[in-house]
Amino acid sequence: QVQLVESGGGVVQPGRSLRLSCAASGFTFSSYGMHWVRQAPGKGLEWVAVIWYDGSNKFYADSVKARFTISRDNSKNTLYLQMNSLRAEDTSVYYCARIRVPWGSFDAFDIWGQGTMVTVSS
Amino acid sequence: EIVLTQSPGTLSLSPGERATLSCRASQSVSSSYLAWYQQKPGQAPRLLIYGASSRATGIPDRFSGSGSGTDFALTISRLEPEDFAVYYCQQFGNSPYTFGQGTKLEIK
Numbered sequence: 001q002v003q004l005v006e007s008g009g010g011v012v013q014p015g016r017s018l019r020l021s022c023a024a025s026g027f028t029f030s031s032y033g034m035h036w037v038r039q040a041p042g043k044g045l046e047w048v049a050v051i052w053y054d055g056s057n058k059f060y061a062d063s064v065k066a067r068f069t070i071s072r073d074n075s076k077n078t079l080y081l082q083m084n085s086l087r088a089e090d091t092s093v094y095y096c097a098r099i100r101v102p103w104g105s106f107d108a109f110d111i112w113g114q115g116t117m118v119t120v121s122s
Numbered sequence: 123e124i125v126l127t128q129s130p131g132t133l134s135l136s137p138g139e140r141a142t143l144s145c146r147a148s149q150s151v152s153s154s155y156l157a158w159y160q161q162k163p164g165q166a167p168r169l170l171i172y173g174a175s176s177r178a179t180g181i182p183d184r185f186s187g188s189g190s191g192t193d194f195a196l197t198i199s200r201l202e203p204e205d206f207a208v209y210y211c212q213q214f215g216n217s218p219y220t221f222g223q224g225t226k227l228e229i230k
Contacts, residue, residue, distance in 0.1 A: 044210065044221060044222075044224045045159075045161075045221040046221065047218055047219045100169070100178075105155075106155070107173060107214050109169060109212075110169045110178060110179075112166035
């Protein structure tokens with residue numbers, strides 16, 4: 001079945017780095033734009049970053065720009081989020097999400113992973 | 123950045139009643155790029171509506187979306203016990219692809 005599975009979360013000290021992974025299965029990963037979305041404990045959803053289906057374009061929320069890097073390996077059906085210079089305010093559940101339509105413009109996330117928790121604390 | 127403001131923050135209703143949730147954008151959003159999600163505690167969000175009014179696969183027809191420009195709405199015609207959750211709107215008109223702050227639909 002169509003599935004996204006995140007991994008790589010954990011507890012990390014402020015200023016340190018962490019890399020999240022999102023393994024895709026059940027669909028042609030290389031045809032879909034992919035995003036990261038996060039949710040701080042008890043808070044709403046915050047869009048984080050997007051990467052085009054072929055990796056040709058990437059965009060970030062201002063809150064993570066220059067610190068986070070989104071990437072993908074279509075040969076491994078895997079999406080990544082490299083998080084550097086982590087701050088306490090980055091503490092969240094991180095979800096990867098698939099755009100509804102292959103190759104097409106972005107209009108909704110139809111598949112979400114279960115999320116991975118990142119806690120930034122000394 | 124397009125700011126989405128959802129109202130009310132909390133809506134208290136009983137099963138069988140009709141719910142109307144609002145999402146207002148700080149600037150015009152093409153109807154093609156407005157989506158609604160449902161999120162229950164401990165779960166990932168689930169897509170309900172895309173393109174402002176198209177139901178996603180498997181979504182019951184008691185859920186409907188409407189609106190254009192800066193004003194959008196999600197209506198649940200007859201609330202079922204499983205509909206009590208938090209609802210978010212999201213726009214894809216411009217990056218960053220912002221979410222509203224959410225409306226919590228609770229049992230009265």
